[in-house]
Amino acid sequence: MTVTIRDVARASGVHVSTVSRTFSAPHMVNAATRTRVLTVAEELGYRPNRAARALTTGRTHNLGLIVADIANPFFPPLIKAAHAAARQRDYHLFVADTDEEAAAEEELVQAFSKQVDGLVLCSPRSSNKALERLAQRVPFVVINRRLRGAATVLMDVGSGARLAVEHLAGLGHRRVALVSGPAGSWTSAEIRTAAEQVDGVELVVIGPNAPTERGGFAAAGRVRDSGATGALAYNDLVAIGLIEGLGDLGLGVPEDVSVVGIDDIVPGRLSRPKLTTVAMPTAAAGRLAVDLLIQEVTATTSLETRLVIRDSTAPPR
Amino acid sequence: MTVTIRDVARASGVHVSTVSRTFSAPHMVNAATRTRVLTVAEELGYRPNRAARALTTGRTHNLGLIVADIANPFFPPLIKAAHAAARQRDYHLFVADTDEEAAAEEELVQAFSKQVDGLVLCSPRSSNKALERLAQRVPFVVINRRLRGAATVLMDVGSGARLAVEHLAGLGHRRVALVSGPAGSWTSAEIRTAAEQVDGVELVVIGPNAPTERGGFAAAGRVRDSGATGALAYNDLVAIGLIEGLGDLGLGVPEDVSVVGIDDIVPGRLSRPKLTTVAMPTAAAGRLAVDLLIQEVTATTSLETRLVIRDSTAPPR
DNA sequence: GGGGATTCTGCAAGCGGTTGCGTTATGGTG
DNA sequence: CACCATAACGCAACCGCTTGCAGAATCCCC
Numbered sequence: 001m002t003v004t005i006r007d008v009a010r011a012s013g014v015h016v017s018t019v020s021r022t023f024s025a026p027h028m029v030n031a032a033t034r035t036r037v038l039t040v041a042e043e044l045g046y047r048p049n050r051a052a053r054a055l056t057t058g059r060t061h062n063l064g065l066i067v068a069d070i071a072n073p074f075f076p077p078l079i080k081a082a083h084a085a086a087r088q089r090d091y092h093l094f095v096a097d098t099d100e101e102a103a104a105e106e107e108l109v110q111a112f113s114k115q116v117d118g119l120v121l122c123s124p125r126s127s128n129k130a131l132e133r134l135a136q137r138v139p140f141v142v143i144n145r146r147l148r149g150a151a152t153v154l155m156d157v158g159s160g161a162r163l164a165v166e167h168l169a170g171l172g173h174r175r176v177a178l179v180s181g182p183a184g185s186w187t188s189a190e191i192r193t194a195a196e197q198v199d200g201v202e203l204v205v206i207g208p209n210a211p212t213e214r215g216g217f218a219a220a221g222r223v224r225d226s227g228a229t230g231a232l233a234y235n236d237l238v239a240i241g242l243i244e245g246l247g248d249l250g251l252g253v254p255e256d257v258s259v260v261g262i263d264d265i266v267p268g269r270l271s272r273p274k275l276t277t278v279a280m281p282t283a284a285a286g287r288l289a290v291d292l293l294i295q296e297v298t299a300t301t302s303l304e305t306r307l308v309i310r311d312s313t314a315p316p317r
Numbered sequence: 318m319t320v321t322i323r324d325v326a327r328a329s330g331v332h333v334s335t336v337s338r339t340f341s342a343p344h345m346v347n348a349a350t351r352t353r354v355l356t357v358a359e360e361l362g363y364r365p366n367r368a369a370r371a372l373t374t375g376r377t378h379n380l381g382l383i384v385a386d387i388a389n390p391f392f393p394p395l396i397k398a399a400h401a402a403a404r405q406r407d408y409h410l411f412v413a414d415t416d417e418e419a420a421a422e423e424e425l426v427q428a429f430s431k432q433v434d435g436l437v438l439c440s441p442r443s444s445n446k447a448l449e450r451l452a453q454r455v456p457f458v459v460i461n462r463r464l465r466g467a468a469t470v471l472m473d474v475g476s477g478a479r480l481a482v483e484h485l486a487g488l489g490h491r492r493v494a495l496v497s498g499p500a501g502s503w504t505s506a507e508i509r510t511a512a513e514q515v516d517g518v519e520l521v522v523i524g525p526n527a528p529t530e531r532g533g534f535a536a537a538g539r540v541r542d543s544g545a546t547g548a549l550a551y552n553d554l555v556a557i558g559l560i561e562g563l564g565d566l567g568l569g570v571p572e573d574v575s576v577v578g579i580d581d582i583v584p585g586r587l588s589r590p591k592l593t594t595v596a597m598p599t600a601a602a603g604r605l606a607v608d609l610l611i612q613e614v615t616a617t618t619s620l621e622t623r624l625v626i627r628d629s630t631a632p633p634r
Numbered sequence: 635g636g637g638g639a640t641t642c643t644g645c646a647a648g649c650g651g652t653t654g655c656g657t658t659a660t661g662g663t664g
Numbered sequence: 665c666a667c668c669a670t671a672a673c674g675c676a677a678c679c680g681c682t683t684g685c686a687g688a689a690t691c692c693c694c
Contacts, residue, residue: 002431004680015644020682030642049431051371052680055649060368062411070397073390073583080387083414092432094379095412097400114319114366115409213587240587247589266390267584270530270557272564321650332674337652347672369650372679640691645684652679660671 003044012040023048063290064094064112064119066105073265074235074282075122078143082120082286089294091117102126106134113138118293120286121145139296141289145186151292152300153285157187157262158194160278160305164232164260165198167276167307171315173201173230173258177223179216179242180207181234188234191262195232204228213241220245229257229316236261236268236277243273243312254314264308273311280305320361329357340365380607381411381429381436383422390582391552391599392439395460399437399603406611408434419443423451430455435610437603438462456613458606462503468609469617470602474504474579475511477595477622481549481577482515484593484624488632490518490547490575494540496533496559497524498551505551508579512549521545530558537562546574546633553578553585553594560590560629571631581625590628597622 009016014033021028022037029037040046054060065082067075079095086093094112098104102125112119119140124131131147134140141151168176178195181188188208195203204226209215216238223231223242233239239261243253253259253273261268261277268275281303288301326333331350338345339354346354357363371377382399384392396412403410411429415421419442429436436457441448448464451457458468485493495512498505505525512520521543526532533555540548540559550556556578560570570576570590578585578594585592598620605618 002680006680016681017645017683018643020680021643024682028642033642047427047431049372049680051368051377051432052649053682054368055366055372055651055680056682058649070400071393071583073393076388076390076393079412080414083387083412084416087413092411092428093413094409095396095400096404096410097397099401110364111409114364115368237587244589266388267587270554270584271588272561319650323650333651334653334675335673337650338673341652345672350672366650369679370652372650372681373652375679636694638692640689642687642689644687647683647685649682650679653677655675655677657674658672660669662669663667664665 003046005046005048007044008037008041008046011044012037024053059117060115061090062092062094062116063293064096064108064116065122065286066096066098066108066119066124067122068098068100068125070095070097073267074263074280078122078282078286080286081283082290085287085290086294091290091294093290098125100125102130106130109134109138109140120289120293139293141292141298143285143289146300149298151298153289153292154300154302155280155282155285156302156305157278157280158190160262160280160307161191161194161232162198163305163307164262164276164278165195165201165203167309167313168230168232168258168260169198169201171230171258171313173228173316175202175204175226175228176230176232177226177228178203178205178207179209179219179223179231179233179238180205181209181211181238183208185211185234191232191234207234209234209238211235211238213237213244216241216243217245220249220251223257224249224251230313231257231259233259233261236263236265236275239275239277239312240267240271243271253312256317258313258316260307260313269310276310276313277308278305279308320363322363322365325354325358325361325363328361329354341370376434377432378407379409379411379433380610381413381425381433382439382603383413383415383425383436383441384439385415385417385442387412387414390584391580391597395439395599395603397603398600399607402604402607403611408607408611410607415442417442419447423447426451426455426457437606437610456610458609458615460602460606463617466615468615470606470609471617471619472597472599472602473619473622474595474597475507477579477597477624478508478511478549479515480622480624481579481593481595482512482518482520484626484630485547485549485575485577486515486518488547488575488630490545490633492519492521492543492545493547493549494543494545495520495522495524496526496536496540496548496550496555497522498526498528498555500525502528502551508549508551524551526551526555528552528555530554530561533558533560534562537566537568540574541566541568547630548574548576550576550578553580553582553592556592556594556629557584557588560588570629573634575630575633577624577630586627593627593630594625595622596625
């Protein structure tokens with residue numbers, strides 16, 4: 001029923017090894033027989049069985065991508081780009097979701113290890129020790145986390161945050177609120193130290209906050225009380241929540257307060273006012289991660305972020 | 318380096334077939350030896366190689382999910398749910414993106430066919446003929462498309478659309494605009510015929526429109542000119558664009574015009590006013606699709622939609 | 635025209651499991 | 665106690681493909 005290499009061999013009068021070679025090492029087989037085998041294979045609708053190939057070669061031509069939450073708007077562009085890059089080189093991509101749990105993460109890595117040639121982990125939650133142990137079972141590249149020994153793709157939030165604060169400063173804001181993320185978040189710390197480097201603005205840190213719309217909403221009162229005329233939020237969701245919260249307090253954005261987010265997720269582009277934000281190169285990161293994986297190079301890369309100015313920022317009154 | 322079934326067999330003093338059976342047919346092996354094999358396997362860190370297993374059994378324990386655009390906010394919840402359902406039964410999930418192209422779709426189905434036990438196709442673009450041909454290579458279930466012979470999961474937009482128009486009617490709107498989608502869209506037709514069945518409101522069809530924010534934005538003028546006080550949009554993106562377009566024309570939502578969307582994507586929950594919309598059971602559809610696939614039942618299911626009333630609808634002036 | 639190098643192809647042993655069949659040990663029955 | 669059913673396990677073939685090795689054919693050069 002399913003056509004195998006043997007069928008092709010029989011039909012074209014050569015040994016299976018020759019058929020095998022016309023697919024995996026074409027230069028080793030005579031041009032004439034090669035085309036003959038190829039046409040026969042085509043007629044029969046033959047496609048090499050990847051599982052069988054994997055068994056002998058040890059390479060599956062599959063990659064795995066593990067993210068914390070597929071439904072979080074931050075990830076889909078990354079997944080999409082990773083998929084495209086993989087397809088381009090004839091790899092298939094497993095996608096998995098850990099639901100933000102470190103245990104699920106380790107379990108998934110284990111489960112995938114025999115079935116993929118490599119894994120890309122986005123902002124993994126597991127401990128360094130666990131990751132280093134896992135790295136011995138299967139090669140992987142990490143996105144948005146520093147891990148010695150593993151290939152790494154970083155998005156430079158710091159420089160983006162600085163750009164954002166400079167943008168606010170340039171508009172004339174002298175006091176800006178930093179609506180930070182969860183305590184202990186690496187990103188949050190990164191943003192803060194970068195923001196503090198900007199001259200001419202006084203930074204008021206407000207937080208920690210949940211990295212959600214709700215978190216931003218709840219922080220609105222403290223932002224108002226801080227007397228800041230501009231705010232940089234931990235991410236776009238927080239920014240959107242903040243804008244709504246400020247609205248409830250009678251404060252308009254950007255007339256009364258300027259708000260800038262981080263990430264550049266779709267909802268930020270669609271909300272009103274359209275969100276000024278620091279665009280994270282998620283697509284580039286996804287693409288690069290699978291490229292690194294396939295080429296088996298272990299480098300650590302830092303991707304530029306950039307500021308996208310839209311409607312949520314303006315000069316202070 | 319990698320521990321195989323033979324290593325376990327040697328270390329526990331039994332034949333490989335016994336080891337094999339303790340994993341794939343535990344009841345066939347004596348309890349004592351079973352536990353011995355199991356502990357040895359545990360110690361050695363043995364995990365059955367799925368590729369090898371697939372080779373003999375023909376079952377890969379992998380599933381594939383093919384969507385038009387991973388980055389379209391409509392899909393991620395579906396993907397996430399499908400992944401969770403698959404994981405629960407110890408299946409792995411390939412996720413693929415066709416970039417809205419039928420050709421890519423067929424190519425992907427071909428490429429996956431040997432590597433998965435089944436495929437779920439979301440709103441496939443390919444022709445019926447093509448799909449029926451592909452169905453012979455690999456079992457699949459289709460979401461949001463009628464296809465005889467294949468297992469099908471439908472989301473009942475029609476009833477949702479009716480609910481939406483009834484909601485508007487209930488608020489007192491007597492003239493509602495139907496901001497439709499692309500010409501020839503099955504969904505669009507479905508929505509229209511359902512909406513027309515509601516008594517007491519006059520329906521003004523405006524379209525076809527691109528199924529995007531831009532499409533909705535562009536339709537704003539015609540909605541105003543129609544004299545409608547309420548509008549049902551083809552989807553949430555169109556609704557959001559429409560709201561923005563109306564705003565530019567000096568019309569407030571919901572004060573001047575009530576707008577309801579369809580899909581219930583995240584950006585609709587985050588935009589202002591929060592969008593009243595017909596929630597599509599995307600997660601349920603994803604979950605159900607993989608369940609059908611795994612259980613190999615070919616049924617056609619229609620999932621309920623429901624109306625989520627938020628802030629973009631109100632009584633007319 | 636003979637010898638060595640090259641090219642091309644066949645042979646067969648795996649890769650890591652599964653599974654039908656056969657063998658042995660065990661238990662139950664009349 | 666002889667007999668047979670049953671349970672537990674071993675044996676070996678096989679799934680579809682790759683690959684090191686060796687043989688045959690062809691080619692080149694002096």
